[in-house]
Amino acid sequence: MTMSSSLRAFLVAVAMLWSSLAWSQSCSFGLSPMSFGLMDTLSGTATTSTATMSVSCSGTPLARILICPNLGAGSGGATAAARRMLSGASVLNYQLYSDSARSVIWGAYSWPYPARAPAFALTLGALGTGSGTATIYGTVMGGQSTAAPGSYLSTFSAADVEIRYRYTTTSSCTTEVGSIARPSLNVTASVAANCMVATQNVDFGTTGVLSSNIDATGQATVTCTPATAYTVSLSNGMSGTSPTNRRMTLGSAAVVYGLYKDAGRSQPWGDAATAGSTVAGTGTGAAQGYTVYGRVPPQTTPTPGTYSDTVVVTVTY
Secondary structure, three states, rough: OOOOHHHHHHHHHHHHEEEEHHHEEEEEEEOOOEEEEEEEOOOOOEEEEEEEEEEEEEEEOEEEEEEEEEOOOOOEOOOOOOOEEEEEEEEEEEEEEOOOOOOOOOOOOOOOOOOOOOOOOEEEEOEEEEEEEEEEEEEOOOOOOOOOEEEEEEEEEEHHHHEEEOOOOOOOOOOOOOOOEEOOOOEEEEEOOOOOEEEEEOOOOOOOOOOOEEEEEEEEEEOOOOOOOHHHHHEEOOOOOOOOEEEEOOEEEEEEEEEEEOOOOOOOOOOOOOOOOEEEEEEEEEEEEEEEEEEEEOOOOOOOOOOOOOOOEEEOO
């Protein structure tokens, strides 16, 4: 029995039609923005955020579509250690991951670092349609106190976003195969101007009769974001009346003392109410230490005991 030429032609046409239908998948993608919000870079802790990739596909019913979303360096660039957001010339390091543990970097086959795009599979339904979402996990690394205050941005568009998709039963995203979609993604963060202060007590030690000057020092250590102007002021203590007439007390008894900006004890260190008595500085992102010079002048010696006072250190920026 032989097949007629007309039947063969019909079967060839059907095969060609089926082949065309089998490769006519169409997918659309969306990438939501990733915002890390307002960040405190002096805290030393990492900040996390997420974005969502959404996909909607149509094609051959029950077919499996492999999706390979390649994300490159972004407009801020990248190093082997991190991607970067920029605010002018200032850099904020961050990274994108494909897992919630943030251990697998979300990369691309085209960039020079080891990470590659994760593989996602979408199986179309009986009507030839399907949709889904995937989460992109982001982290801004801690320990970036030298990042200047401002708004930071890295934009993923054009060659930095290349989502490849195709019919296949494999799960490899290492090669440049399949149709291409190029949605865009913005990664943003804002660094707030901020300051922190730490102190070391002024301890005059143990002494007898207060017949001569007793000197001691302490320290105020200020850490502020780069280019942040600040002033450091010291209160007059619990019952003092001026920077040189502070009072350490024990019950109703008191020892008068003063705090100064200089080793010669000639420049009193006070608050804004005493003109010229505060200390000014500009942040660098690193700790800046200021010595507090204390002096107990000669005075009538009160009842023996332990005398103390509490001075509030205020950083205004």
